[in-house]
């Protein structure tokens with residue numbers, strides 16, 4: 007493992023820092039990090055779009071994208087350096103995670119030249135926000151079991167059905183959509199992938215009110231929505247192949263991190279809180295818990311650095327990369343629970359004006375369970391690690407070769 011920048015990386019970091027120093031304010035190091043804030047106002051959207059445009063004009067947007075699509079053709083390690091440095095500055099909420107992390111790479115990989123020209127520039131400059139319309143009430147982990155339909159009608163397709171848990175649909179201009187175009191073939195084969203205009207007639211977005219007070223995701227209903235065939239990505243029936251491109255990019259963009267950033271905040275909290283007239287941090291049981299979190303957070307950090315070293319040496323990170331989300335989300339949730347517990351009776355109240363750290367612990371406590379589900383649940387990630395990393399026998403999948411319409415539904 008090598009923690010130091012190479013001379014080229016150090017020069018690049020210097021360039022990044024210089025631009026960020028000119029265009030942003032530093033973050034207050036004493037401010038608690040809020041990893042689960044997830045309500046954006048119209049003003050937040052405007053500010054985030056303006057920041058994206060500014061980065062695009064200066065050549066810092068979507069750095070890893072090829073130059074032909076407006077990116078910089080940067081290496082993965084350069085992107086990491088940018089993220090590290092941008093993370094130290096005050097910047098608007100990131101509303102483009104799905105747009106740039108998943109939708110852009112999918113359109114680049116599977117779109118025609120015309121489709122790329124139509125959609126990629128608006129993503130890069132922040133003109134358009136995109137969302138991912140995959141999950142349905144009865145299709146999440148088993149995504150290929152989705153039921154929303156698409157029927158061809160002249161030059162259009164007519165789609166009907168419902169999606170759910172669609173992050174950012176309430177602010178999105180465009181969406182990536184997988185639907186069932188043929189129920190007569192096995193489930194993975196009858197899917198087709200489209201780009202849909204979220205402002206089209208028949209699209210209805212209903213926000214879901216989350217336990218943490220946020221409204222970041224939605225139910226989306228489609229009634230006789232017409233999509234031009236020109237907005238289909240790849241061939242009819244090839245939707246699963248396209249969806250896999252999106253999902254692979256999703257796991258890479260969710261990545262690790264988890265509660266690591268909150269370790270410093272938790273130690274500070276334990277110094278401020280008093281138990282029986284003395285600082286919580288002086289209590290041996292508290293110290294033991296903090297030490298346990300520290301060991302896990304460090305393990306996660308060094309595993310992440312190992313992946314970075316591989317990237318820096320031009321290699322593809324190994325299986326350690328797939329563990330980041332699984333371990334990080336569980337650690338984040340455990341630390342949030344302890345942050346709430348340390349506050350005693352007051353921990354039960356979630357009030358940004360009077361709770362410790364502006365309610366960040368309660369927000370994390372309510373937000374982390376969602377991170378353990380989004381982008382693959384803990385159980386599904388464990389299955390992936392078991393099958394693809396450890397080479398254990400695969401799960402039995404009895405419905406893989408049966409025509410979709412013949413799979414019993416219990417209805």
Ligand SMILES: Cc1cc2nc3c(=O)[nH]c(=O)nc-3n(C[C@H](O)[C@H](O)[C@H](O)COP(=O)(O)OP(=O)(O)OC[C@H]3O[C@@H](n4cnc5c(N)ncnc54)[C@H](O)[C@@H]3O)c2cc1C
Nearest residue numbers: 138139140141145146147171172173376379380381383385
């Ligand atoms: C914060 C958040 C944001 C999201 N954003 C989006 C979005 O933008 N777009 C979108 O399309 N979706 C989104 N989702 C949905 C997400 O992808 C699904 O919730 C997830 O894939 C799980 O599907 P499910 O909710 O249907 O649960 P299910 O698949 O029904 O799972 C229920 C339980 O069964 C377990 N389980 C399922 N299959 C197996 C198995 N084979 N082996 C062992 N255990 C299993 C699961 O681990 C889970 O505990 C989001 C979810 C969250 C929480």
